[in-house]
Amino acid sequence: MASVTYLRSIAxxxxxxxTVIDGENRSHSLAIGAQHAWNGSLAVPWIGKSSENHKALRLILGPAAGTSIWLYQDYWQPAHEDAIKQLTASTMEYASEEAVEVPGDNxxxxxKNLIISLVNRQFTLYMA
Structure with a gap:
C-alpha cells in the first residue's frame, strides 16, 4: 500500500x-518570504498519469515569478517506492523525461521537510 508524504516544513x-499552489485545492496557496520558513501540514499529491497533472504542487520562484517547479509523489516510477519528484517547466507533464526525484529522503x-536553495543561479530542492 502506498504511503502519503506530508510536508511539515518548507524552508x-x-x-x-x-509561492506554493496546491493543485488539488487551488484556493489553498501560501507565500513564504525570502529566507523564511513555513510550518504546517501539506500533503504531496499522488500522480500516476498525465490526466492527473493538475494535482501537482506548483512552486513559483524567481524575479517576476519566472520559475515554476512542480512537486508530486509518483505512483508508478518507481512502483511501491512513493518517490517525490520535481519538474522545472512552464507546465506540468507527468510523462516528461525532465522529471527527477528530489534529492534526500524522498x-x-x-x-518530511522541504528545503529550497539557490545554487549557481539554479533553484535546488532537498527533502529531509
Whole structure:
C-alpha cells in the first residue's frame, strides 16, 4: 500500500518569495518570504498519469515569478517506492523525461521537510 508524504516544513533559503499552489485545492496557496520558513501540514499529491497533472504542487520562484517547479509523489516510477519528484517547466507533464526525484529522503512517505536553495543561479530542492 502506498504511503502519503506530508510536508511539515518548507524552508525558503532563496532571495525570492516562494509561492506554493496546491493543485488539488487551488484556493489553498501560501507565500513564504525570502529566507523564511513555513510550518504546517501539506500533503504531496499522488500522480500516476498525465490526466492527473493538475494535482501537482506548483512552486513559483524567481524575479517576476519566472520559475515554476512542480512537486508530486509518483505512483508508478518507481512502483511501491512513493518517490517525490520535481519538474522545472512552464507546465506540468507527468510523462516528461525532465522529471527527477528530489534529492534526500524522498521515499516511503511520512513527514518530511522541504528545503529550497539557490545554487549557481539554479533553484535546488532537498527533502529531509
Amino acid at each position: 525558503n533559503n532563496t532571495p525570492y518569495t516562494l 521515499r516511503n512517505g511520512g513527514n
